[in-house]
Amino acid sequence: MFALSGKSPGKTRIASDGRDCEGGRVLPRILRRPARFFAKVFDGEIVIPRFTEAAGLVGIFAATAIYGSVVSGQFAGAVEHATSALGLAVSEVEITGHTNTSEVAIFEALGLDGFTSLASLDAGEARARLMKLPWVETAAVRKVYPGKLEIHIGERKPFAIWQTGATLALIERDGHVIGAYGGSGFNNLPLVVGPGAETAAAPFMDLLSAYPSFASQVKALIHVGERRWDVRLANGVTVKLPAEQPEKAVERLLAMDAQNQILSRDIASVDLRLGDRTVVALTENAMLRREAALKAREKAIKAAAKRSSI
CATH class of the missing domain: 3.40.50.11690 (Cell division protein FtsQ/DivIB)
Structure with a gap:
């Protein structure tokens, strides 16, 4: 147990049994460890580095920026650009199984460009987008780090x-x-x-x-x-x-x-x-040939009948 006493100006004295040296107040348990830390800082037992304050301010500003990007919906884009800059951009795409589906249609469905990050690309969502193409019956998407995307297409069979x-x-x-x-x-x-x-x-x-x-x-x-x-x-x-x-x-x-x-x-x-x-x-x-043949036959019959009557 420990306690915090403020009777001595500029110093705080803590006893091991949780009371101050003069029998002062006892702090709640949840506040005792922070109180002991600050007491050691005030007594000079703990020295804070000179750049800690600046680092803390930078951390606060960074956290604020991240929070703002999340709220504005730009966090995913920031992560994508960051991971692309680290060498995780999609630099190679291998497509197999497609005959009637163009590579351009596949790229457009996935939204691939020079800045697409393999780390931030959702393989399940990419597959769902490919399945919306008219010829695609089955699709498989596989990420191969650091920058390769493998796509296999199973196409529909026209009857x-x-x-x-x-x-x-x-x-x-x-x-x-x-x-x-x-x-x-x-x-x-x-x-x-x-x-x-x-x-x-x-x-x-x-x-x-x-x-x-x-x-x-x-x-x-x-x-x-x-x-x-x-x-x-x-x-x-x-x-x-x-x-x-x-x-x-x-x-x-x-x-x-x-x-x-x-x-x-x-x-x-x-x-x-x-x-x-x-x-x-x-x-x-x-029909025309048949009509002509019938007319010729009819003429032949009439001619034969005329000859027989002479």
Whole structure:
């Protein structure tokens, strides 16, 4: 126990039992250690260095500046610039896995510039920003000190080009829209047309995959009334399939083609919607040739009849 007594001018005397030498007051426990320290300072037992006051003022000003930057929202920027100056700026970026996502788009999403600090960069937040890019399905961000950032991108896989009205978009297998189609590239993808086609196309293509000689010729799929499909082949022929059991109609068409090479003829469409008949429409040129052939035949018949009557 110790006590603080102020009876002697300029000095404070403390006893080991917590009372002053003349039996003065006893201070509360929480104040005894600071009181003992200041008593030793006043008695000359502790000498404070000459620059302590200046250092204390600098500390107060520094704390005030930090507090002000935190309140004004500039603390993070100050830390970033400070750590960049210490050699922790992002100086190298390694990007892998991207094909349809440009490096410029990745840099813009992360806000990278010459002053971005690797220490202050939040990898989780950076990943979340990358996930907002249209082609990005998965993203991984790894910081390698002192200044390297490793980014791996997993991109979405386009399944088809979907047309609604005048709008073209790239879609995934489940119908998810990746983004607008710019009109170039992806020539190997089928075109699917009409409302509901984006989600119905994949199951229908799976059905056609059982007939590879037919599926390999498919250029476009038109969803009619969200019930059935018109299939546009690479040679321009349109095959109209029924809503019920379209696979049976495809089998019938393939049998006809094996026998008569119907799909190699100059025709515009094959209508298989009725189970008991097949309606074939000729192209315009084929119609003109057919009309010319019929007229020539009619003339030949008339000429033969005239000769026989003489």
